[in-house]
Amino acid sequence: MKTSVFNSLSEFAPIKLKETCPKHPDVHLIKSRIPNHEDILCPKCVEELIKEKDKKLAERMNDRFTVERLANDSIVTDQDILNCTFDNYVVTKSEQDINKQHITAIAKKYLNKDYKGNTILSGNAGSGKTHLAYACLKFVNENSNPKQSCLFIDFNELVSKIKGNFNNKSSKWQETKLLDEIGNADLVVLDDLGSEASFKANSSESSEWNQRFLFNILNRRNRTIITTNLSGAELKEVYNAKIVSRITKGAKDNILKFKETSDKRSNMYDF
Structure with missing residues (x-):
């Protein structure tokens, strides 16, 4: 008589033992009959181990799409920015101290994912706007619970990368893809807004494509931190009214001005 596959497999079915698991007294241990794998196991312990491994895998995947995005997916031209924190922001003027306290309070509000509203840091070049913006982003990235996805975007570099790859369909710098990535992040810094217009020799306006982009x-966001060398009036000269409206969306109490603080990087030219 021919033996079926199922009958053959039944020969290796585990044996239920009289002994119970020390951790789960109501669960009997089982012994495997598979050659070279004659382990004695607790089914409940195995189930818990599998769940724990699944949990760790889920946490690892969640980290990739939240806390790790700041390091992996940000667009940064000056790597020194990555070391910026509230603690190493050097205060030499009362304006800096006020702005530091202000954005520290804002950072605590952003810990709540339900908090809506943009933040604007406006004023002199080199006054520490980018430092405080990144410090705010890093604070949220490290302290929010549940975890949030944060991105730092050098806007001029982003525009340059996309325009440089218009004809490269396989490039990661595709407009639609990047819009989705930036749009779905919980908190984003758009750094140096307006510089893409100031680099143009004959016009104070940003190009039509830049404006649309x-x-x-x-238009996809309601939690964005924006740094710019432009004042509110100058933003209106560079961008159309709809964009200015979205820049200032929810930012009534979140506007930091750097009027007194001079360029920290300019001392090297004092000769």
């Missing part, structure tokens, strides 16, 4: 970013 920036509008599409801001």
